[in-house]
Amino acid sequence: MKLSAELRSFQDRLGHVFKRPDLLAQAVTHASMSSANRDDNQRLEFLGDRVLGLVMAEALLAIDTEATEGQLAPRFNALVRKETCADVAREVDLGAVLRLGRSEMLSGGRRKQALLGDAIEAVIAAVYLDAGFEAAKAVILRLWGTRIHEVEEDARDAKTALQEWAQARGLPPPSYVEVSRDGPDHAPVFRIAAALETGETCTASAGSKRQAEQAAAQALLAQLESDT
Numbered sequence: 001m002k003l004s005a006e007l008r009s010f011q012d013r014l015g016h017v018f019k020r021p022d023l024l025a026q027a028v029t030h031a032s033m034s035s036a037n038r039d040d041n042q043r044l045e046f047l048g049d050r051v052l053g054l055v056m057a058e059a060l061l062a063i064d065t066e067a068t069e070g071q072l073a074p075r076f077n078a079l080v081r082k083e084t085c086a087d088v089a090r091e092v093d094l095g096a097v098l099r100l101g102r103s104e105m106l107s108g109g110r111r112k113q114a115l116l117g118d119a120i121e122a123v124i125a126a127v128y129l130d131a132g133f134e135a136a137k138a139v140i141l142r143l144w145g146t147r148i149h150e151v152e153e154d155a156r157d158a159k160t161a162l163q164e165w166a167q168a169r170g171l172p173p174p175s176y177v178e179v180s181r182d183g184p185d186h187a188p189v190f191r192i193a194a195a196l197e198t199g200e201t202c203t204a205s206a207g208s209k210r211q212a213e214q215a216a217a218q219a220l221l222a223q224l225e226s227d228t
Contacts, residue, residue, distance in 0.1 A: 013092040023126035032101030041122035048121030055140045075151045085117035108186035158217035176213045194220045
């Protein structure tokens with residue numbers, strides 16, 4: 001199989017030349033483009049997620065030989081979560097080479113966080129199947145770069161921190177309610193309210209429900225801390 005000029009350029013940005021270019025082609029093919037003659041990247045994404053996790057766990061152990069499991073877990077989660085994967089995908093302009101169905105393309109699929117995060121995991125799996133674990137590890141460490149060393153010592157996401165705050169005080173987990181959704185289908189803006197059983201609440205807006213929930217949780221945490 002011969003790669004297009006766009007995919008050859010992407011190989012350069014990725015830092016890996018494929019011996020089996022069909023793997024790269026599959027990794028950038030979204031389910032909206034799959035057919036009887038073309039496999040999508042969902043199975044590769046499943047594998048890539050596991051390869052990424054192993055590399056990150058190994059790297060974190062090597063960087064801090066005295067860290068406890070409780071310290072390592074939030075750092076790990078911060079490095080492998082979908083937002084981080086999507087950021088890495090944007091840095092290598094993965095969206096530009098994704099193969100999308102018409103409806104997905106018209107809805108802004110090349111910019112969608114979940115789609116980009118899944119695709120970079122599929123690319124990792126493609127490298128792993130093409131050249132083995134060490135090659136995939138080298139690509140991951142290069143792409144994630146300083147993130148691995150600079151990940152915050154307490155990298156818990158805001159929703160986790162808020163839930164732990166509530167549990168420590170004998171309260172049920174916070175609730176998240178979609179207040180509104182505005183904007184066009186390809187660029188929606190979600191407004192989410194985070195609330196505790198005791199009545200405290202904060203709202204925030206973002207381009208995805210997950211981001212809006214995180215922002216609302218962060219705002220509520222800040223409010224709770226200022227009240228103490």
